[in-house]
Amino acid sequence: MTDETFFSRVRVDAAPLRYEPDPFAMARIRAGVRERILRPTVAQLLARWFRPIAATLGIIAIAAGISIATIDSNDNGSMGDSSVEIVMAGDSYSVGQ
Amino acid sequence: MESERELVEHAQAGDTGAFDALVSLYSKRVLSIAWGIVRNAIDAEELAQEAFVKAYQNIARFRSGEPFGPWIFRITTNLALDVLKHRRRVKHEELTEREPAMRRDRADLPAIANEIARRIGGAIDELPEMQRVVAQLHLIEQFEHREIASMTGLSEGTVRSHLSLARAKLREKLADLYGDGDD
Numbered sequence: 001m002t003d004e005t006f007f008s009r010v011r012v013d014a015a016p017l018r019y020e021p022d023p024f025a026m027a028r029i030r031a032g033v034r035e036r037i038l039r040p041t042v043a044q045l046l047a048r049w050f051r052p053i054a055a056t057l058g059i060i061a062i063a064a065g066i067s068i069a070t071i072d073s074n075d076n077g078s079m080g081d082s083s084v085e086i087v088m089a090g091d092s093y094s095v096g097q
Numbered sequence: 098m099e100s101e102r103e104l105v106e107h108a109q110a111g112d113t114g115a116f117d118a119l120v121s122l123y124s125k126r127v128l129s130i131a132w133g134i135v136r137n138a139i140d141a142e143e144l145a146q147e148a149f150v151k152a153y154q155n156i157a158r159f160r161s162g163e164p165f166g167p168w169i170f171r172i173t174t175n176l177a178l179d180v181l182k183h184r185r186r187v188k189h190e191e192l193t194e195r196e197p198a199m200r201r202d203r204a205d206l207p208a209i210a211n212e213i214a215r216r217i218g219g220a221i222d223e224l225p226e227m228q229r230v231v232a233q234l235h236l237i238e239q240f241e242h243r244e245i246a247s248m249t250g251l252s253e254g255t256v257r258s259h260l261s262l263a264r265a266k267l268r269e270k271l272a273d274l275y276g277d278g279d280d
Contacts, residue, residue, distance in 0.1 A: 003264055006275055007236065010267065014221075014236045016214040019132040021125065025142060029124045030117060032146040037113055037153045 105165055109156050116156070119165055120149050126166070126238075127173045133233040134177035136222075144180060148173040167247060174234075174248040181226060213274060220270040224263050227251075231259040232267070 001009075040048070086093045099107070099115070101122070107115035127148055132141035152159075152169050159168060221232050234240045234248065242260070246253040268275065 001275060003261075003268075006268055007260075007264060009275060010217055010271070011236050011239065013210070013213045014217045016211060017218045017221075017237045019129040019141075021128050021132075021138075021142075025128060025138075026121070026124045029128065029142060029145050029149070030120050033120050033149040033153070034113070034117055036146070036150045037116065 101165055102162060105156070105159065106161055108153070109159070109161065116149075116153055119169075123166060123169050124149075127169055130170055130173050130234070130238055131177050133237060134174065134230050135180050140180060141177075144173065144176050148176055151176070167244065170240075170244075171248045175250065178230070178249065181230075216271060216274060217267075220267050221263075223270070224266060228259045228263040228266070231256055232263040235260055 084095045086095060099118070101119070104115045104118050104122075108119060124145060128141055128145045131144040131148070132138065135141055135144060148169060151172055159165075217236070221229055221236065224232055230249070231245055231251075234245045235242070240248070242253050242256050245251070245256045249256070251259075
């Protein structure tokens with residue numbers, strides 16, 4: 001028998017040696033793969049945590065900016081209003097805060 | 098029903114359902130290859146899962162139009178060979194029993210066919226590691242030299258050399274079954 005014939009015959013006779021998994025093995029593999037590919041990655045988890053925090057900080061920063069601007073404009077307005085005009089000897093003087 | 102090519106393209110676009118269909122198509126063969134190399138049902142199942150997850154993570158790099166099978170088989174074989182390497186490092190082989198006994202006789206075959214298969218399996222199990230892996234892929238999983246070379250990362254010449262050594266040993270061990278006068 002040649003080497004090739006020997007291997008050809010062994011290949012035929014070895015067919016029953018192919019692994020026959022239990023009936024639930026395929027289902028377990030599918031479920032495991034599905035669970036793992038749908039599971040969020042670390043980057044996605046971090047993004048999930050940081051997105052609302054970043055949004056909150058953004059809103060706080062905008063609110064603070066608006067508040068400072070409003071206070072500044074109020075301050076400027078009140079300076080004009082609070083100036084006092086003093087008249088002395090026919091001359092008038094304006095004294096601001 | 099979608100073709101394999103369409104399934105791959107949909108999976109590349111992020112369709113997990115399409116990838117699930119690819120898992121269904123290939124899980125049995127992948128599991129068989131993994132078991133043939135690591136010889137342990139639990140390890141083989143984990144390895145099959147790992148191979149598919151790795152494939153999914155790298156699916157964008159997969160060239161559309163090529164067959165999915167050889168790619169997933171290559172990933173599986175590489176992971177399985179890594180397991181063997183790891184076992185060698187931690188001397189795990191002595192602790193984890195190979196599972197020739199897990200092979201169940203096929204009820205649809207005559208007892209003599211099962212007995213011959215058992216003899217062949219036993220002889221393959223006794224081969225040195227890489228000869229065993231290559232012989233397993235060639236004789237049981239029915240892959241050709243070129244496919245085995247692609248799956249294992251060995252050159253085709255090395256695969257032929259492993260098979261040649263394996264053949265000589267198997268001929269010796271199975272001489273009573275396949276003697277020269279048996280032709």
